[in-house]
Amino acid sequence: xxxxxxxxxxxxxxxxxxxxxxxxxxxxxxxxxxxxxxxxxxxxxxxxxxxxxxxxxxxxxxxxxxxxxxxxxxxxxxxxxxxxxxxxxxxxx
Numbered sequence: 001x002x003x004x005x006x007x008x009x010x011x012x013x014x015x016x017x018x019x020x021x022x023x024x025x026x027x028x029x030x031x032x033x034x035x036x037x038x039x040x041x042x043x044x045x046x047x048x049x050x051x052x053x054x055x056x057x058x059x060x061x062x063x064x065x066x067x068x069x070x071x072x073x074x075x076x077x078x079x080x081x082x083x084x085x086x087x088x089x090x091x092x093x
Contacts, residue, residue, distance in 0.1 A: 002026060015058045023051050024069060031076045038083045045076040 005026060008019040030036050030044035052069045059065055 014054060020051065020055060020058065020065070023047060024065075024072070027051065027076075028072050031072055031079060036079070038080060041076055041080045041083065045073060045080065048073045048076060 005019075005022055008016070008022050012019045014020075027044040027047045030040050031048075033040070036044070048069055052066070052073065055063070055066050055069050
């Protein structure tokens with residue numbers, strides 16, 4: 001699926017609903033992956049933050065997709081903090 005994103009961007013552009021949906025799904029799959037590293041999560045969070053700006057511009061803040069992306073960013077933050085806490089526990093900090 002990762003190979004589809006450059007094609008979607010080229011064919012539809014960044015502001016198209018298909019491209020926005022694909023960006024969301026790719027980022028959310030990283031956020032939901034229990035084996036994702038902290039670095040992976042940070043990358044997905046950055047992509048989601050960029051996607052939130054695009055979603056705001058294209059759909060507006062009242063669109064359901066805007067809330068969905070916001071929720072995904074919150075989940076990414078929670079997962080990053082969980083990884084951080086797990087590292088502290090394993091180090092005895």
